[in-house]
Structure formats: C-alpha cells, structure tokens
Amino acid sequence: MxxxxxxxxxxxxxxxxxxxxxxxxxxxxxxxxxxxxxxxxxxxxxxxxxxxxxxxxxxxxxxxxxxxxxxxxxxxxxxxxxxxxxxxxxxxxxxxxxxxxxxxxxxxxxxxxxxxxxxxxxxxxxxxxxxxxxxxxxxxxxxxxxxxxxxxxxxxxxxxxxxxxxxxxxxNFSSLAWRKLMQNAVAGLMALTHRRSGMFGRADIARLTLAYLQECLAVARAEGAELGDEVPQDILDKFRAAPADMSTSILTDREAGRPLEWDIRNGVIARRGRVHSISTPISDILVPLLAAASDGPG
Missing domain, CATH: 3.40.50.720 (NAD(P)-binding Rossmann-like Domain)
Structure with missing residues (x-):
C-alpha cells in the first residue's frame, strides 16, 4: 500500500x-x-x-x-x-x-x-x-x-x-461518529424551520433540542457508543454559541430544493431505535416531515 x-x-x-x-x-x-x-x-x-x-x-x-x-x-x-x-x-x-x-x-x-x-x-x-x-x-x-x-x-x-x-x-471512532450524528440530527430542525443557528437561542427550541438529543443518546448508547450524560447539553451549547447566521448543509439543500439527507441523519435514529425497542417519539414526528420536505409529493 x-x-x-x-x-x-x-x-x-x-x-x-x-x-x-x-x-x-x-x-x-x-x-x-x-x-x-x-x-x-x-x-x-x-x-x-x-x-x-x-x-x-x-x-x-x-x-x-x-x-x-x-x-x-x-x-x-x-x-x-x-x-x-x-x-x-x-x-x-x-x-x-x-x-x-x-x-x-x-x-x-x-x-x-x-x-x-x-x-x-x-x-x-x-x-x-x-x-x-x-x-x-x-x-x-x-x-x-x-x-x-x-x-x-x-x-x-x-x-x-x-x-x-x-x-x-x-x-473510539464509533462513539465520535455517533456524537457527530447527534449534532447532524439536530440540524434537521433548521431545515424544517428554514432558520439558521440563531434559532437555538429560543427557549422552546432549546427544550425541544435537548429532548431530541436525549432520544438520540439512548439509541447511540444501545449501539455501543460511549457518550456521557453531558453530551446533549454540550451539543446544544455549541449551536447556541455559533454565529446566528451559521447554516448547515441540510438547510442549504432545503433552500435550494435539493433532496435532503434525512434518512442517514434522522431516519437512522428511528430505525436503530426500533431494533433496540427504544421509543423515539420525537423522531417519529420529525422524520416524516423531513422526508416529505425532501421527496414530496406536493
């Protein structure tokens, strides 16, 4: 080689x-x-x-x-x-x-x-x-x-x-990959709202984000990721500390009318959750919305 x-x-x-x-x-x-x-x-x-x-x-x-x-x-x-x-x-x-x-x-x-x-x-x-x-x-x-x-x-x-x-x-590559996936999953909220990182300054969005990240964390741990209890808050804090106009690739694709990576970023949480019999109520709402925003019809 x-x-x-x-x-x-x-x-x-x-x-x-x-x-x-x-x-x-x-x-x-x-x-x-x-x-x-x-x-x-x-x-x-x-x-x-x-x-x-x-x-x-x-x-x-x-x-x-x-x-x-x-x-x-x-x-x-x-x-x-x-x-x-x-x-x-x-x-x-x-x-x-x-x-x-x-x-x-x-x-x-x-x-x-x-x-x-x-x-x-x-x-x-x-x-x-x-x-x-x-x-x-x-x-x-x-x-x-x-x-x-x-x-x-x-x-x-x-x-x-x-x-x-x-x-x-x-x-610990697998744990790092799951942590980044959690961050990417949260960015799906930006695609649905058509808003950039400044949206995480809202208290209601912060509460939703933390609840979603807790759901993601449970699935990640079931998949073998070694991630601490502090990870959801750390990820939220990173979004809140970013420039208010910071975008993300899934939002850029939504704005351009391109297909979204909804399955590998968000759908995977629900899919792997089902494998481990973990309830994913937030994913069960977000994923169909992202899929429809990406693929239609309508």
Missing amino acids: NTEINTVVAVVGPGAIGTTVAAALHEVGRKPLLCGRTPRDHLTLQDGDRFITVPGPVQTNPKQIARTADLVFLAVKSTQIDAAAEWLKALTGPETVVCVLQNGVEQLDRLATYSLPGQIVPAVVWFPAQAQSDGSVRLRGDARLSLPDTSASRVVATALQGTRCSVDLAA
Whole structure:
C-alpha cells in the first residue's frame, strides 16, 4: 500500500467539504485530481480574509480517467453516491483507499453495495464549510477529520500530513461518529424551520433540542457508543454559541430544493431505535416531515 507523501489523490465531489480538502492538499503542493458533475477551471476556499485558489480543471467524464488513484476522498452526499459510482469504479483499484467524507454512521454499509476493490475508511468531518452563491466555499473553523485507527486510515493521515486539515486516528471512532450524528440530527430542525443557528437561542427550541438529543443518546448508547450524560447539553451549547447566521448543509439543500439527507441523519435514529425497542417519539414526528420536505409529493 502506498504511504508516500506523493500519493496520487482524487477528490470526488468538489463541494464544501471536497473543496476544503482539495485546498488543504494544494496549499502544501499536493495537487489532487478533481472530479465532479460541473466543469470548472478552479475551486476557491475563503478562510477569513484569505482566499485559496485550487487550479482545475474539474474532470467531468470518468471514462477519461487513465489510472486508479492511491487515495480517493469521496465528498459527495449520501443522496449522490449513485451519481458518483462511475468515478469510484474508474479510480479504485485493489490498493486504493477510499475515505468517505459523509455524514452518518452507515458509510461502510452504503459503500459495500458497490463492491469496490479497495479499502473503505469512514470519517467524521468536524469542520464547518459553507458553499457560497458565487461557487466558492467559506471555511468557518479549523479543519479536522477523525478516522478509525487502522492501516488504511494512516494512508489518509500521511496524505494530509502538514496541511491545514488535521487527522485524528481514534480508538473510539464509533462513539465520535455517533456524537457527530447527534449534532447532524439536530440540524434537521433548521431545515424544517428554514432558520439558521440563531434559532437555538429560543427557549422552546432549546427544550425541544435537548429532548431530541436525549432520544438520540439512548439509541447511540444501545449501539455501543460511549457518550456521557453531558453530551446533549454540550451539543446544544455549541449551536447556541455559533454565529446566528451559521447554516448547515441540510438547510442549504432545503433552500435550494435539493433532496435532503434525512434518512442517514434522522431516519437512522428511528430505525436503530426500533431494533433496540427504544421509543423515539420525537423522531417519529420529525422524520416524516423531513422526508416529505425532501421527496414530496406536493
């Protein structure tokens, strides 16, 4: 397996997360292959007053890929995996590591259906990156990934060594993934209200959020996550401390009329709750509303 610093890297899905990772690599002279649906001659990441331009082009035809990559960052949303399948087939060989930069706790299960020859590494993405109306991406915090502590994950860590994107190899990866899922689940409330983080300053929304997080915590613990009683309040406090105009990807998709990642972020709580005979009354209301907002009809 190739662990050299000059590993050939591809980024599939140059959206908010993909652009951030591509910019991190480009800044230290490791130009990634950019793969997406829309032809572009460059990507732009805004970090405070600084703009980082990643030269393109963004490749749009997987049939033109001449060789497999050593490392692929899959940065499309779960609703777009089918559309990215041809890229994965073209880029993935037996020695390829595919790092899945997606929400949820089911990345391995979802990618398994594609029978890729390489090794799949799930990731928890901890940085807030927002796509802007001009096509650029605004990074509103430090970039950090958590990965399981495996040999394949060390390929990812080596590729990102010395970049703005730090990598943690975590023995408790499952617990971290469930904590991030709880945070993502709460963001579903933003999609339903069409409001940004400022909404969590309302006392009624705060009470609903805490009750929902308690429900999520019970399911996470039943799934084996080691999370303390303080986690729901900590997550709420994080939303309340964020800038009032902070958005989230599921809200951005709702505003743009795109399909929502409601199943992997919210539906999973109800699904796993049923497996463990855990009551999920808040999920039982939120999930149908999010599903209808995403998929209709009407």
